[in-house]
Amino acid sequence: MDSESERSAGRDHPSGDEMGQLFGNPETRRQFLKQFTVTSAAMALGSQLISSPSANAAEKTSPVTAENAVDVHLRVNGKDYALKLDPRTTLLDCLREHLHLTGSKKGCDHGQCGACTVHINGRRQLSCLSFAALHAGDEITTIEGIGQPEKMHPMQAAFVKCDAYQCGYCTSGQIMSAVALLKEPCGPDDAEVKEFMSGNICRCGAYPNIVAAIQQVRQRTQAG
């Protein structure tokens, strides 16, 4: 049956190779991509050879000779760090790129989404709209300092329990805001919680579950 259908395919339809060319079967596509990668790699190498060596040297030395560089001592999650930073470094970039605390996320980088929320001296603040150099001596807490998988903050546990996320990108910011909210003058009803959490955007739309998680923690802390 199989051989018969193969033969009929060979007779009436284009051969396997031709089909591949027409519809791009995986093997042909892979070959194409391989070829393409080799070509583009060669092109990139070519442009590197063409570019002047001085430009490359400047790129390498730029972190050391950063204009107006400032010495900053930061205290993050109870640990002290001595850094030399370009004054333009936002607190978010400093946390992620220099201290490798990548829990705080860069969403919009313009203070509109809340994914980068951290605590400065116990208050929530957007780390993308603040320079790291302004926070010498401040007590900075990131999501890493709130809790760890083996020892979660009650808010983190509630987020897991209530399924208060989908993709999880905004979650660290949501939790930072939610933890700060516990100490803020927020009313008991859901509408008030939504108002206080309005600075954190969730593209997946997990809002009902986020509110549920927060209310759960608030009720427990009130009861306990």
Next chain:
Amino acid sequence: MKTFQLTRAKNNAEAIAAGTKSKTAQQGAEIRFIAGGTTLIDLMKLNVETPQSLVDMNRLPLDKIEATPDGGLTNCGEATAYHYSVPNLRVHFGRAQ
């Protein structure tokens, strides 16, 4: 973002002295004060504001919101959004629980 010199004002007089060195306080001023930075840093990222010097006034005692005798409020420029969520302010505008 254009680079800038970052200085921290130790007192009000120092901050005022730094401010007087700027030709203008309008858009494009060469010296800018920074407190919260919500607007300023955003505009600097977009190269709308390109100050050569940035004066940090976060350590100055200018973050108060106080009631005035005529029932209004005085608001210092350094007060950040956080200050607006304090309970007495919500009472003031009739939004208390």
